[in-house]
Amino acid sequence: MYVTLSAENRPVPELPQPARSVRHAPLTRLGTGQHLYREGDPVERLYQVVSGVVRLTRMLEDGRRQVIAFGYPGDIIGFPADGCHHTDCDALVDTTLRSYRRAALDHGDGDPELHLALLQAALREISAMQDHVMMLGQKSAAERVASFLNVVTRKYGADLGPCRQIELPMCRNDIADFLGLTTETVSRAFTSLRKAGVIALDGAQTITVLEPDTLEELALGSD
Amino acid sequence: MYVTLSAENRPVPELPQPARSVRHAPLTRLGTGQHLYREGDPVERLYQVVSGVVRLTRMLEDGRRQVIAFGYPGDIIGFPADGCHHTDCDALVDTTLRSYRRAALDHGDGDPELHLALLQAALREISAMQDHVMMLGQKSAAERVASFLNVVTRKYGADLGPCRQIELPMCRNDIADFLGLTTETVSRAFTSLRKAGVIALDGAQTITVLEPDTLEELALGSD
DNA sequence: CGACTCCTTGAGCAGCTTCAATCGATGTGG
DNA sequence: CCACATCGATTGAAGCTGCTCAAGGAGTCG
Secondary structure, eight states, rough: OOTTTTTTGOOOOOOOOOOGGGGGOOEEEEETOOEETTTTTTEEEEEEEESSSSEEEETTSOOEEEEEEEEETOOOOOOOOBBOSSEEEESSSOOEEEEEEEEHTTTTTTTTHHHHHHHHHHHHHHHHHHHHHHHHHHOOOOHHHHHHHHHHHHHEEEEEETEEEEEESSOOHHHHHHSSSSSHHHHHHHOOOOOOOSEETTTTTEEEESHHHHHHHHHHHHO | OOOTTTGGSSSOOOOOOGGGGGOOOOOEOOOOOOOEEEETOOOOOEEEEEOEEEEEEETTTTTEEEEEEEEEOOEOOOOOOOTBBBEEEEEESSSEEOOOHHHHTTTTTTHHHHHHHHHHHHHHHHHHHHHHHHHHHHHHHHHHHHHHHHHHHHHEEEEETEEEEEEOSSSSHHHHHHSSOHHHHHHHHHHHHHHTTEEEEEETEEEEESSSSHHHHHHHTOO
């Protein structure tokens, strides 16, 4: 998932139309917690999440971890830089992925349609990462949490009339590492939103956004 | 410039070999402060910085600004996402750029060599943005400033035997907005490095790294 | 020389983290 | 079926990092 600041400006990116050859693209299954690849691995294939959710992470030597992105259905992951992966990728829940040969990105591999779709995905990823940079560099803890919930519920949540609901597959710690915060700060922000009546919590994972517009305002940091 | 955490692992990205057709790529000149494009503009061309330095920025409604990257010679800038620019780009000093038609990225435009070079640049940019995310999400102010100086001096500085020297074209405020800090905090970090004997300052813009290895350790956050 | 801009430095404060304890849900064994 | 262990989430209290506000210094340009 690429939690962007400008999610509201763009349509939900639908699954790129499977190109003709895509029907032949093999599926990969990943159990909860299983790794798809690790930082430093050579890139042989790209993947599109079909179902489930994956987590892309990077580590520092001393153990600090950054969650770079969450991969939701439709997202393309595994772009190489200098031929190898620069994140770890593992599954938050049982996940199915469609895999493509790296050559499909590099030179089309006989399928210009797929080639273009992968290229577009890479370009969108640049923009998504820039959104993330903007968020981490400029936004407060409350704004980051609101941004995260705003995007994830709008893109992947269920429409309940005035409300939106979603089941979060990641724990507070994952959200914290995604937002550059601590678990405690994320938790406090959730509580604060709940007490303000903007969201409701049913257990820790199920979020109902009672006031989507308020949430969006908070996300944008309008005072 | 894409100040990465892992700059030391990679060779300085040389100017991609000008493909045959590149000789015909037109040059653009940009005076100090001039804009090359703005957020929302449709992308017609991509650019490679030939000389000078540009600044890529994004704004929030309330005026908060994030410097996404500094574009140094060799860097490719202007990648489209959904057909338009998602940053502003302006010149920190007089700058020359080589421009390419967007079609060269999209489908090669009759030059597969150039097509591949642009694609590789886009993929490296994803990785660079991830480095930036890691830095903003996990590193302290001192580590960020050390990372910035470490990368910029190693990639673009002059080799003075044991030392490295560089003239910074950007002001403290630009660095602050790049690192997600305030001008004051950046200034204090510079002073602290100077007092520790790691760097020397000759005026505000000229930095000499007296102890490159110490600087790198500080950048990586090894305690 | 004076005006302007940018950089530096200081003091106080706020926001987020750290450390620690409790709560709550889930699962296991008696 | 219930007691208990475990793990993640929440809450509280205290501390530190980085921000805000303010003043002074340094370099630049008319």
